[in-house]
Every structure is written in C-alpha cells, then in structure tokens.
Amino acid sequence: DTEVTQTPKHLVMGMTNKKSLKCEQHMGHRAMYWYKQKAKKPPELMFVYSYEKLSINESVPSRFSPECPNSSLLNLHLHALQPEDSALYLCASSPGLNTGELFFGEGSRLTVL
C-alpha cells in the first residue's frame, strides 16, 4: 500500500486561529516531510523528520510548528498565520532520509483570511 493520507483536504482559517494539518503513512517509512507549494511554483521543502527526529528546518517561520508523534504520523501546527501563507501543503514519506522513492499525499489546501 503506497499511500500517504492527509487531513483536512481544505482548510480556511483566520490570522488568529490555531489549526493543525495531519499526515499518516503505513509503509514503514522512517523519513517524513512537509513541503509548501504556492500556485504555479514547485514544492519547497519545509521540514524533514528522520526516525522521528527533526533533521532539517529550512528556516521556516515559527508560526509553523511540526510534530512527529510516532514513525507513522506527522503533524503541522499552524498559529498566527499570514495571508501569504495560503498554499498547498504536501506531506511525503520515503524509506529513509533522502533514500528511496518519495511518496506524496494529496495535500491540504490552506487559505488564510
């Protein structure tokens, strides 16, 4: 089963709200990723977890807070976002850090009002 599941698929939030994006995989992968994609642009890496430890934080603002409760789950906590944070947020997983085929979820489309 090569599937990464993301919820919610759509999210609208105000700048003072706190919300979370969730991601789950059951492929036994040990690396999980959050990417951000703006319209007509390629995905950009935000965070990488390897064996449930944060490996990379690509200088992402602190209003985005990742969490990896276990090897199958990845969350992205959102707080005090700005309208320019509106984007498609993509979760992905791979067998190891930067190793093997990367599989993406369907994405969570976020709109910040």
Next chain:
Amino acid sequence: GIQVEQSPPDLILQEGANSTLRCNFSDSVNNLQWFHQNPWGQLINLFYIPSGTKQNGRLSATTVATERYSLLYISSSQTTDSGVYFCAVGGSGGGADGLTFGKGTHLIIQP
C-alpha cells in the same frame, strides 16, 4: 545546493503526439524522480530513476547520471496527460536536504 532545470517550461500538443521533457541537474545525484501533478494538486509518481531506463506503458524515462540529465518520453499523448511534470533530485553529497524540484513543464494536450 543542487540546481535543477527543466525544459521546455510550457508545451502544447495535439492528442496523439509524442513529446520529450528534459531535466538537467548541476551535481551528482542518488535520487531522481519524475512526478505528474494533476489539476487537483496531487503529485503522482511516474518514475524513480537515479540512473538507467524504465518504461511504463506510454511513458518511459532515461537518466544519464554521468552527463547530469534525465529525459521523460510521452508517446501517443492523451488529454489526461495534461498537467505539470516535475523532475526532483536528491544529491549524493551526504547532505540531508530532501528532494529539490525543478520548476516543471506545463503540458497541455488538446483534443
């Protein structure tokens, strides 16, 4: 970091035509993937191809790692092939930097 260039940026073809998409990268890689992003935003895996040649139906891909490029071939195009095709690479330098995406080729197949 590694640079990825895709060409052409845009391509409009009639149904039934063949096409070749190119991906050039600036350094040695241990991971190269081709994705198709559909209109709903989902990234669909086409090929995991850090080297060599693979075929899957009407699609095939070739990566020549020593010359730092990869090609994606689409034959007998269908309207459902429309979308954005991304090449993404991971460097072999040992850095933990995930996959770097090219800017993509926007393909439109007209009936």
